[in-house]
Amino acid sequence: MNMDTPVPPVDRYIVLDAPPRRLRDVLLRWEVILVILLVATIVVNTIVSPYFLDVFNLADATFNFSEKAIIALAMALLILVREIDLSVAAIVALAAMGIGYAAEAGFGPVGLFATGIGIGLLCGAFNGMLVTWFSLPSIVVTIGTMSLFRGITQVILGDQAKTKYPQEFLDLGQSYFIKMKETGISWLFVPPVPLSFLIFLVLAVLFGLVLHKTAVGRQLFAIGSNPVAARFSGIPVDKLRFLLFVVSGMLSGLAGALLTARLGSMRSNIGVGWELDIVTMVILGGVSIAGGVGSILGVVLAVLVLGLVTFGMSLNNIPGQVVSVYIGALLIAVIAIPRILDKVRVRPIR
Amino acid sequence: MKTTRRTLLKLAGGTVFVAAAPAILTRPARAADKRIAMIVKNLGNSYFDACANGAKEAAKELGGIEIIYTASAKPTAEEQIAVIDAQIAQKVDGIIVSANDADALVPVGKKAMERGIKVISFDSAIAPAGRIVHLSASSTPLIGAKQVQMIAKTLGGKGEVAILSAASTMTNQNSWIEAMKEEWKKPEYKDMPLVATVYGDDQDDKSYREMQGLVKAHPNLKGVISPTTIGIRSGAKAIVDGGLTGKVFITGLGLPSEMKDYVLAGACDSFAIWNPVEYGYSSTMIMADILSGKDTAEGAKLSMGKKGETTVGKDGEAVMGEPFEFNKTNVEEFAKIF
Numbered sequence: 001m002n003m004d005t006p007v008p009p010v011d012r013y014i015v016l017d018a019p020p021r022r023l024r025d026v027l028l029r030w031e032v033i034l035v036i037l038l039v040a041t042i043v044v045n046t047i048v049s050p051y052f053l054d055v056f057n058l059a060d061a062t063f064n065f066s067e068k069a070i071i072a073l074a075m076a077l078l079i080l081v082r083e084i085d086l087s088v089a090a091i092v093a094l095a096a097m098g099i100g101y102a103a104e105a106g107f108g109p110v111g112l113f114a115t116g117i118g119i120g121l122l123c124g125a126f127n128g129m130l131v132t133w134f135s136l137p138s139i140v141v142t143i144g145t146m147s148l149f150r151g152i153t154q155v156i157l158g159d160q161a162k163t164k165y166p167q168e169f170l171d172l173g174q175s176y177f178i179k180m181k182e183t184g185i186s187w188l189f190v191p192p193v194p195l196s197f198l199i200f201l202v203l204a205v206l207f208g209l210v211l212h213k214t215a216v217g218r219q220l221f222a223i224g225s226n227p228v229a230a231r232f233s234g235i236p237v238d239k240l241r242f243l244l245f246v247v248s249g250m251l252s253g254l255a256g257a258l259l260t261a262r263l264g265s266m267r268s269n270i271g272v273g274w275e276l277d278i279v280t281m282v283i284l285g286g287v288s289i290a291g292g293v294g295s296i297l298g299v300v301l302a303v304l305v306l307g308l309v310t311f312g313m314s315l316n317n318i319p320g321q322v323v324s325v326y327i328g329a330l331l332i333a334v335i336a337i338p339r340i341l342d343k344v345r346v347r348p349i350r
Numbered sequence: 351m352k353t354t355r356r357t358l359l360k361l362a363g364g365t366v367f368v369a370a371a372p373a374i375l376t377r378p379a380r381a382a383d384k385r386i387a388m389i390v391k392n393l394g395n396s397y398f399d400a401c402a403n404g405a406k407e408a409a410k411e412l413g414g415i416e417i418i419y420t421a422s423a424k425p426t427a428e429e430q431i432a433v434i435d436a437q438i439a440q441k442v443d444g445i446i447v448s449a450n451d452a453d454a455l456v457p458v459g460k461k462a463m464e465r466g467i468k469v470i471s472f473d474s475a476i477a478p479a480g481r482i483v484h485l486s487a488s489s490t491p492l493i494g495a496k497q498v499q500m501i502a503k504t505l506g507g508k509g510e511v512a513i514l515s516a517a518s519t520m521t522n523q524n525s526w527i528e529a530m531k532e533e534w535k536k537p538e539y540k541d542m543p544l545v546a547t548v549y550g551d552d553q554d555d556k557s558y559r560e561m562q563g564l565v566k567a568h569p570n571l572k573g574v575i576s577p578t579t580i581g582i583r584s585g586a587k588a589i590v591d592g593g594l595t596g597k598v599f600i601t602g603l604g605l606p607s608e609m610k611d612y613v614l615a616g617a618c619d620s621f622a623i624w625n626p627v628e629y630g631y632s633s634t635m636i637m638a639d640i641l642s643g644k645d646t647a648e649g650a651k652l653s654m655g656k657k658g659e660t661t662v663g664k665d666g667e668a669v670m671g672e673p674f675e676f677n678k679t680n681v682e683e684f685a686k687i688f
Contacts, residue, residue: 049440057439064432163453174457263427265453272426314436319393320423
């Protein structure tokens, strides 16, 4: 050995977690694109409609998407690990029916929410069991349970509605949980916040922390990137998958409780078609359907973009079909952008 | 770096344009003094388009009223609530709804009324707590009487008549048949006896066979009343197929688009159902009356413009009038609508 060779610098042993950040990496992040979209939506709507930038109107608008948004958080994690739960809307219906019967039996608001979440938990565990124990593809399982859960609701209820709920329960769904408080300074105030939106925000922070700041979060990304490699690295893949289906069921049950309280009534067609709205939120939020890529911030931004676009368009009395066409076009455009950018050799870092 | 910036600019520009385009295209005029939103079950339905045309006709007649005609993409309560919320946010003066769910729309209806917006329902009702008035197209006694009057006119008041109903358990049809029998007690129908009531269960094939059976069992049968859209179209088909045109006539409640051919063939002289244009017109007239501060307590009278007056009944229920009659002169025109 040649002793004259200088000792290599210690730097050699530093392994970077990620390539160094450059400006374009930051600017082309998926979330930045969504922020631009969100700002554009707000600016355009404010210019076009004098009713848009009104705290009460905006608070009311959140009522209409918060329940779906809560489920979208769980759906984001499922899609991240290459699974999907299409039975969420059917779980909403089954949970809402359970709440309807529980209310007739004299349960209070806490009992009703517990009923909804409990039914959701059972449904989610059923999905998770089929997916993990029997190694069935989740898309097939949940298409099946979608019909099963909705079907049970339809068989039991027929064309009947459940309309008797305690007033305290209805208030939770229909009035602002945090009331408007003015401080005397015109721009400084506590905005009115409905319970469903508040729960969504709290859960979003919680999910964001778990996914991006804990070991479990890293494990989810690992499963999404390569489930087999993740298993060989000692990650309990099936256990985590099972838990995600349970979480998805529980949040669907919670959303069912919030929706029932808001409507003050439930029928077997409650929340019909929601699963696709929720998947839309998640995909627009930048969670890759191929797994392993996504962020909770992106999903939250997508929820706000979709909610405000829909609200803004209906403020201008644009018919629902046109709104659907627009959201469909937006989704395709947003999915196409990375491919187009690929061709010009800049790719957004998702 | 250059590519990045250019791409970003394009991206941002593109997004703003995409986001802005639909809104800019349809910026609404805000000239009218009063804005009335007509929110129906779903769009792309010519029945509701006809209702909206009636509403616009009423707005034109009254002046100073803007009609906002809208609906959600999916005919669900949740989506309809979002649309109503957007109307509340715009602080419209009145909302006319054809409800996707009677109970689920009560909270949003209450919210609108708390904010000083007048809410009424038509076509499909909101439960009483969520609206001021519901305008029904017609009422049981009027629907029953109208059908007896039509067959009497066709037959000149002479000849045996039978009823071809839906299922024997259907409350609507049964109450209409009761109303028919009430009308039948009048002396002018003494030469027009009711000989049978049969049930086709609202199935095309069963109704068709029941109609054939009626003709065989009652050789002197001259007329049939079918208070169901399925019964009347199957019965009319049985008349045409059996070569009975001109010998037996059918009437009842039918849809112009389904009945047009049979009316033109002569199997059906006239039939009835409500007219959607008049329905939208009357609803808007009532709303205008409510907006001008008219009382809506039980027994109050509300104006329906050229359609006359209606009286508010129990639970805010009001009735537009007797069903609208369709015959050779107008069936083709309405067949295009519904």
